[in-house]
Amino acid sequence: MNARFALVILASTLVAGTASADQLADIKAKGVLTCGTLGTSEPFSFPDPQTREITGYDVDFCKAVAKSLGVKLELKPIAVAARIPELQQGRVDVVIANLGWSPERAEQIAFSNQYFASQQKVAALKASGFTAVKDLAGKRVSATKGSSSELAVRKALPTATTVTFQDPPSGFLAMQQGKVDGFVLSELALVKFKQQSEATSPVVILEPSLMLEPWGVGMRKGETALIKHVNSLLESMEKSGEAVQVYDKWMGMGTPYKMPRGFKIEPIKG
Template sequence: MFIFKQSAIAALTTAVLMTVSFSASADQLADIKQKGTLICGTLGTAEPFSFPNPSTREIQGYDVDFCKAIAKSLNVKLELKMISVAARIPELQQSRVDIVIANLGWTPERAEQIAYSDGYYASLQKVAARRSSGYKSLNDLTGKRVSATKGSTSELGVRKSLPTASTTTFQDPPAAFLAMQQGKVEGFAVSELMLVKFKQQTEDSSPIDILEPALMNEYWGVGMRKEEPGLIKHVNGVLENMEKTGEAKQVFDKWLGPNTAYKLQRGFKIEPIKG
């Protein structure tokens, strides 16, 4: 009887290990196609990348259009999941989302945890200050207080470029900006694009200045789990095709180009991110 029990336990253990091994090697690309839905994690609070349409409240923007393009390429429905900046990598690692397209700047530390697609956007990270404060350059904030979004590359950029500054973090850019406007901090770090928007909104009431030089140039990629080579290859193929056909430039011009409030020219192409 004892021998039988040992054999049964051994067989059960083998079955469990085989199940775990099968699950670990499962193809996420095939799983997405089978379930018929792509879950794309995005911020939902970062205009013009992912933000509510004022009329419909539907989430729209530059990042959302890339989510849509990838879902369309797989012939599946798109499900947008709103996540915070700090939760982007944990949500991905815990399989609560399939991909992350959420202002996810490349850093060596993040690249050790997750896989990045080719860069689909390049963003300058800068710091702003209230005009009334009299700060003229980035170095004027040495030893001062600077706000940033928690877990963002802007936060990392402040710590690297202004090591003596005191960094105060918030859950989203509007909260970090408000802290500067209320005098709780002297500077506010975020992408140049968002600073242009904040500057336009406050020019008549409480003007700000965008300080030079920039903290860093940040390349954004689609975040994926490292153990999914099929999905990584597919996503990069979609991005490459969007670049070749001009669709990527059309998305840029739609949200950021000369006929928008930002009036930016696209000075980059989709290509592998060089660490």
């Protein structure tokens, strides 16, 4: 009898453990999705000048995931270098924060299908005379700490000295002040910085692109139900045209960026 009772207790414990490991069910039970995003990267996630609320392309995808689950959205601003640790330690449920896929990152967390594809490019002051990426060999180049931009510099310009900063504005300011010779970031974000600095310190964006980087929603490994749900949502947004509408809202021809959408939501080809 005691042995049977022990088996019942063990089985109950295993069932409870399985249930607690189902993050999708946990999110629905608590009624809140905590989405980690940067909050400092226009047009992806940044403070609205009027409301001061965090808004942008990434935020709209956070909203879409929460809506699809029927729960409230809690946005949690996180630093670039903290994206994976915050996710692994359970402080956020998902990360939608300019998170580019790489083999190294894919060993640590799960990625959804790509919801954006980013060209990583280098900017330099027009007065510097630099005309191509190769001109920065042996120079000082800034990037955001822990970002794909940092990895791109180290791979594409191995002789350059990579100087890292906590956020994109700090890295760009270092270039404006002459502390570094170039600055690497997503092309769309660079376009915005370029426009803002045109009157004071004109900037050029150098070719070629350092890399084309697919971005995905970051989730913890093993959460198959959540991963499947997010991918299904992204696929439905692509089919319905909602994904295109979100892109056009923030980066299309009616925005200062005026950039055509050169990608579609699809599995990341790693």
